[in-house]
Each structure stands twice: as C-alpha cells, then as structure tokens.
Amino acid sequence: MTTASTAATAPDPTAEPLVRVAGLRVEFPTAGGLVRAVDGLDFTLAAGGALGLVGESGSGKSATAYALLDLHRGTGARVTGSVRVAGTDVLAAPDAELRRLRGGVAAMVFQDPLSSLDPYQAIGDQIAEVYRVHHRASRAAARARAVAVLDRVGIPDAARRSRSRPHEFSGGMRQRALIAMALACEPRLLVADEPTTALDVTVQAQILDLLHELRAETGMGLLLVTHDLGVVAGSVDEVLVLEGGRAVEHGPVAELLNAPAQPYTRALLAAVPRLGVPVPVAAVVAVTEPAEGPVTVREPARATADDDGDKGDDNGDDGEPLLRAVDLRREFGRGRTAFTAVDGVSLTVRPGETLGVVGESGSGKTTLGRMLVRLLDPTAGTIHYGGRDIARLGERALRPLRRELQMVFQDPVSSLNPRRSIGESIADPLRAAGGMTDARIVARVRELLDRVGLDPDWYHRYPHEFSGGQRQRVGIARALAPEPRLIVCDEPVSALDVTTQAQVVALLAELQRDLGLALVFIAHDLAVVRQVSDRVAVMRAGRVVEEGPVSQVYDAPRDPYTKGLLAAVPVLDPVESATRRTARRAIRALGAADPS
Structure with a gap:
C-alpha cells in the first residue's frame, strides 16, 4: 500500500520489510494492575518507506515507537508479540545485539531534545560519542563526523557550533542536533516521536523538509509519530490511525486524508484547525472522551462570522480599550550582553475581544504577554489600565489589580x-x-x-x-x-493533540462569551489563532510588523514575514504540501546563491 508520494524511489514491495510488527501488546503496571497501552497491533514498513502513526494522546503511538527499539526493556513494562527491524527479532535480542541495533541500524528522535541531550556536554562531543560506540574511530574522526552531520542538517558554522552546549541552541536547532545525532551512524530506520511539537510553523516546516530530503538522499525508512494530521500529509506514504492502542484505519496518505472510512479518523480530521475553515464543535465532541472522566464542551456562540469574516460586531474601534500598551520595551542583561526582547510595541485590547499574537520562537510574544499582566516590569513604555499607567506600579499598588489581570501558562505541569x-x-x-x-x-x-x-x-x-x-x-x-477582566493565554494548546486542543479552544470561547472576558491569545499555530481571534498582531524580533482584523491579516497580508508564516502552515492536501515544499527549497537555494 506504499505510494511514492514523498520518497525519491518507491520501495520494492517484494522485498522483506524493514519493519514487521505482529500482535504487539504493551502493558504498564499500575497500582490497580496492568494498563494496556497497545493492543494487538500489526503493521509493516518497507525499506525507504514512510509511515505515520496518528492518534490522540494515550492512543499508543509513542509506546509503539519505543517498542521498535525495545526502549521498554528494564522499565517494568510488559511487551509481547513480534517486532522485527532489519531482520533482528528486537524483543528477543540480547543486550549486546540491541545496543548494536540502537543508533546503528535504527535511531530515534524524541519530542523534547532538552531531555535527550546532556546539558553539560558540547553537542559535537555527544554526537562523536554515539559514533564511536558503533565504529572503531579515533576521536578526531568522530569529531569530524559530528561536524559533517551537523552541517548536513543545516546548523550554520557547524565546526564552531559543535562546541556549543544545548542551552546555547534554539529549540529548532536542538531538534536538528538530535536528528544529526541519529544520522551519525547512517541508520536504515529513523523513528521520530512528535519531532515538531511546540515548534513554530516555520521551524516545523524546516524540520519536515529536512526529514524528506534525508529520506530521498539516504533511502532510510521513517516512522513518524504525531497527533497532527497536517504534519503527516506531506511527510509520509502511509498513515496508521490508532485509538486506544488499536489500529482503526490504515492506508495511503492521500486516500486516508481525502476519504477517511472510520468515524474516529473523520473526527480527527475535522478537529484540525485550518486557516480558512472554523472547527465544528460537533467534531470536537465526536471523538472518544478521556477515560479519566467526563469533559463538558459547550458550543461557543461567539464563533459566528460577519460578512467580512470577522467574529461579531461588538468589538469595533469605537469602544474605550480595556488595556492600552504604548511603546513597550523590555531589555535583558546589561552592557554588551544586553538583549532587547520587546522593542517599542503598541497595542490595545478591548472588553470582550480576543487579540491573537503570533510569531516565531524568540519574537517576544511571551515577554510581551508577561508585561501586559505585570509579571515582568517594562524597561520603557506605558500600560494604561483602569484609567492609569500601571507600568511602573510597585507590588503593593499592583496587588488589587492581580485579580483582574491573569495568565494561563503554556505548561500546566510546571505551573502547578x-x-x-x-x-x-x-x-x-x-x-x-x-x-x-x-x-x-x-x-x-x-x-x-x-x-x-x-x-x-x-x-x-x-x-x-x-x-x-x-x-x-x-x-x-x-x-x-479571582474573576478577572483580562486573561493572557501563553501557548495554552501548543502541546495538546488536536481534539483536546479544540476542546480547550471551545472552552475559552464559551467562557469569554459568558463572562465577558478579554483574551490575549499567544500562539505559534496560526490556524488556531485564526479560529479564536478578532484581531491579530504579528511579531518579529520584538516588534509588531503587522496588526489588524483577523480576516485582513490572514486573507490579505501586507508584510513579507506574515506571508512567510502563512505559507509554512501545514496543509491536509499531500499534493499542495509537496508544492509548498518545492517552493521553500527554491527560496532556500536562491538565498544560498545570493547571501546579500
């Protein structure tokens, strides 16, 4: 069932599969007994092919991916069935053979590179160490290999940056470094577990383009784990949809996305936010609710569009703003090390409206949001709220306002x-x-x-x-x-699967309608921002480069940066995805030929 939609050459259907999984079951011990995460899964992956594992959180995607390298070994998990990778019976292999397989034959790229990289060791040294484990190479040769693979994955000035530690890399560069480590020994299989989650759209597009190019060059197989069907559209040949540890649908990517046979797959597709189409609430509640208990999702009545495509007509420019920021600036550090995170930003938020703030990582979105609710002090500028400038109020004077200005953080685990x-x-x-x-x-x-x-x-x-x-x-x-009037939501859905994301977005819309809240919705996902916002501000390098009603910014963007962000948003059409990838490659080639 493999197609050649994304690979340079079609895999040989008569050859022995690179991966063969039969009757896979993965169970984890809990206080109440064993919990089955994967339940009787069967699939194959041909050499050079690409398979996407898709499903909600808890569907068994990562547990399946880990089983391919038997990463459950020694954890207490119970894994049964058959897993063969490049002819090796993974579950029965002795430890020495398993060490040879991991990294040498099959490599894994994890979701969070920070937890996978040693914070105290230079990136190049970590890659060289992996290379020496599998090859009898000198330190100099291993070091040269590390620089070569870093250069291959697009790390600029690879020889110098190889001496950097993980915290000195951006999120996208850390993910590239992790891919470089996986490539060091030229594996036949790459397992990528949510490799683009929490990355902004442009970096996500770069990582997916890189995986595609590496497949075309090396002929390696790819198993891509993701909850985002937009990610798989242009990255794999086949899709396997999981629900509750079982396969509910499996087929070529174009067929499955264009004509899904199962209600669960249709619900997953319907919950994917699109730039021009609102997510129907019926699709949000159609997917199986979490086992932990009931989830209430009420239809957000405010998600009705005017003739011009904007939500409602109650948020016009005639009303007095709830909050007005003027020339906000925030610097970190002093002297030569000073860095300007927000540079002269002015914006307004009106009662009952949602202002979306989008931009790449490092654009200043979070710093701006924290200043608006006075969790950070501005270096310069004013914040007018309640008839006065609150930008320089001390903590004692701010205390009464804390009830009215609240924030929802990106990672609820670290904030609880x-x-x-x-x-x-x-x-x-x-x-x-x-x-x-x-x-x-x-x-x-x-x-x-x-x-x-x-x-x-x-x-x-x-x-x-x-x-x-x-x-x-x-x-x-x-x-x-505390019954606030304004809530700043900082990437509140970035790490959630599409159905949970849609539920949280619907909840926020309902609360806003019922309570009259004003929201500042910060996100790197432009499709989600379009779903929830009345107006949008686009940030780049600490400045707002474009701002206006959502329909104006999305349908007729003026700034080239905004156009680039919109062009990088994943689409559900594999043909369109391939066209966009080709266009991005041409732009990169043009930039390389003319650095000016």
Whole structure:
C-alpha cells in the first residue's frame, strides 16, 4: 500500500520489510494492575518507506515507537508479540545485539531534545560519542563526523557550533542536533516521536523538509509519530490511525486524508484547525472522551462570522480599550550582553475581544504577554489600565489589580505545584485576596471545576493524576478564580493533540462569551489563532510588523514575514504540501546563491 508520494524511489514491495510488527501488546503496571497501552497491533514498513502513526494522546503511538527499539526493556513494562527491524527479532535480542541495533541500524528522535541531550556536554562531543560506540574511530574522526552531520542538517558554522552546549541552541536547532545525532551512524530506520511539537510553523516546516530530503538522499525508512494530521500529509506514504492502542484505519496518505472510512479518523480530521475553515464543535465532541472522566464542551456562540469574516460586531474601534500598551520595551542583561526582547510595541485590547499574537520562537510574544499582566516590569513604555499607567506600579499598588489581570501558562505541569491538590492550587488566588471563608473558597473552587468541565469531586486529586488537557483546564480554572477582566493565554494548546486542543479552544470561547472576558491569545499555530481571534498582531524580533482584523491579516497580508508564516502552515492536501515544499527549497537555494 506504499505510494511514492514523498520518497525519491518507491520501495520494492517484494522485498522483506524493514519493519514487521505482529500482535504487539504493551502493558504498564499500575497500582490497580496492568494498563494496556497497545493492543494487538500489526503493521509493516518497507525499506525507504514512510509511515505515520496518528492518534490522540494515550492512543499508543509513542509506546509503539519505543517498542521498535525495545526502549521498554528494564522499565517494568510488559511487551509481547513480534517486532522485527532489519531482520533482528528486537524483543528477543540480547543486550549486546540491541545496543548494536540502537543508533546503528535504527535511531530515534524524541519530542523534547532538552531531555535527550546532556546539558553539560558540547553537542559535537555527544554526537562523536554515539559514533564511536558503533565504529572503531579515533576521536578526531568522530569529531569530524559530528561536524559533517551537523552541517548536513543545516546548523550554520557547524565546526564552531559543535562546541556549543544545548542551552546555547534554539529549540529548532536542538531538534536538528538530535536528528544529526541519529544520522551519525547512517541508520536504515529513523523513528521520530512528535519531532515538531511546540515548534513554530516555520521551524516545523524546516524540520519536515529536512526529514524528506534525508529520506530521498539516504533511502532510510521513517516512522513518524504525531497527533497532527497536517504534519503527516506531506511527510509520509502511509498513515496508521490508532485509538486506544488499536489500529482503526490504515492506508495511503492521500486516500486516508481525502476519504477517511472510520468515524474516529473523520473526527480527527475535522478537529484540525485550518486557516480558512472554523472547527465544528460537533467534531470536537465526536471523538472518544478521556477515560479519566467526563469533559463538558459547550458550543461557543461567539464563533459566528460577519460578512467580512470577522467574529461579531461588538468589538469595533469605537469602544474605550480595556488595556492600552504604548511603546513597550523590555531589555535583558546589561552592557554588551544586553538583549532587547520587546522593542517599542503598541497595542490595545478591548472588553470582550480576543487579540491573537503570533510569531516565531524568540519574537517576544511571551515577554510581551508577561508585561501586559505585570509579571515582568517594562524597561520603557506605558500600560494604561483602569484609567492609569500601571507600568511602573510597585507590588503593593499592583496587588488589587492581580485579580483582574491573569495568565494561563503554556505548561500546566510546571505551573502547578505537584505536592498540592488541584483544588488548593485553584484556591490560592482566592486565599491571597482575602475576604472569603474557607467554606466559601472550597465552594467557589468546586464551581470553577464544574465550569471548566472537570468533576468537582476531583478537588483533592494531584496534577499527575490528570491528562495534559485536563491540567490545562485546571490552569484556566485558577486564572478564572479571582474573576478577572483580562486573561493572557501563553501557548495554552501548543502541546495538546488536536481534539483536546479544540476542546480547550471551545472552552475559552464559551467562557469569554459568558463572562465577558478579554483574551490575549499567544500562539505559534496560526490556524488556531485564526479560529479564536478578532484581531491579530504579528511579531518579529520584538516588534509588531503587522496588526489588524483577523480576516485582513490572514486573507490579505501586507508584510513579507506574515506571508512567510502563512505559507509554512501545514496543509491536509499531500499534493499542495509537496508544492509548498518545492517552493521553500527554491527560496532556500536562491538565498544560498545570493547571501546579500
């Protein structure tokens, strides 16, 4: 069933598959017994082919990918069935043979490069170490190989940057370094587990283009794990859709995306945000709800469009802004090391509207958001709220405003205390404000849990007992606790699968409608921002390069940077995806030929 849509040459269908999985089951021990993550999975991957594993969080994608290199060994997990990679019976292989397989025959690229790279060791030294494990090479030869693969994956000035440590690389460069490490020994199989999650659209496009080019050059097979069907459209030949550890649909990428046979696949496709099409709420609730408990999703009534494509007509320029920022600037460091993260940004937020803020990583979005709610002090500029400039108010003067200006953070795990129940975390801002009895605080928290679609009886549960989407709902409930007028949402859905992402977006829209909230929605996913925003500000290198109504910015962008961001957004059409990749390659070639 493999097609040649993305590979340079079609794999030989008569040859022995590079990967053959039969009856795979993966079970993890818990206090209540074994939990089955993968349940009787069968598939093959031909040499040189590319297969996408797609599904929601908890569908068994990563557990399956780990089984290909038997990374479950020694963890307590129970893995049964048959897994053969390049002729090796992986599950039965002795440790020595498994070490030869890992990195030499099959390599893995993980979702979070920071957790996969040694923070104390130079990138080049880490790659050289992997190379020497599998080859009898001198340190100089291994070092030269490290520089060569770093150069191949597009790290500029590879010889010099090979001496850098992971924290000195951007997120996209760290992911390239991890791919370089995987390529060091020229593996026949590359397993990429969510390699573009949390990357901005331009870096995501670069990483996917790189994987495509490497396949074409080396003939390696690719197993791509992702929750984003837009990612697989231009990157694989076949797609295997997983639900609850089982395969629900498997076929060529173009056929599956254009005419999915199963309701679950259709629901996944419907939940993918598109630049020009709103996500129907019916699609959000059609997908199986999490096992942890019920999730309430109500239709966001505000998602109705005017004739010009903008949402509603209540947010015109005639009303007085809730918040106005003028020439905001934020510098970090001093002297020669000073860095300007936000450079002269002016914007307004009106009651009840959503202002989307988009841009690449490092563009200043998060710094701007933190200044708007005064979690960071501006170096210069003014923030007018409630009839006065709050930009330089001290903490004592700011305390009454903390109730009205709240923030939802990107990573709910790091923003929730793991040693405190979620109920007590939500109660914190209420206790800080004072004036409420303990009984009233508990009652208010239970109301908030119900309001965001969580069971009020989960008050005493801890963050680790919740899924990613549920933890984000806890973060939203905490932000709502003091009854704010403005909430800054900093990448609130970037690490969530598409259906959970759609549920959280629908929840925010419903809360905004019911409570009259103003939202600043910061994200690198331009399709999501279009779904939720009334107006959009595009940031680059600390400045706003374009701002206006969502239909104007998306349908008729003026700035070349905005046009480039929109062109990098993944599409669900494999043919269009290939066309865009070719165009990006041509632009890169032109830039290389004319550095000026």
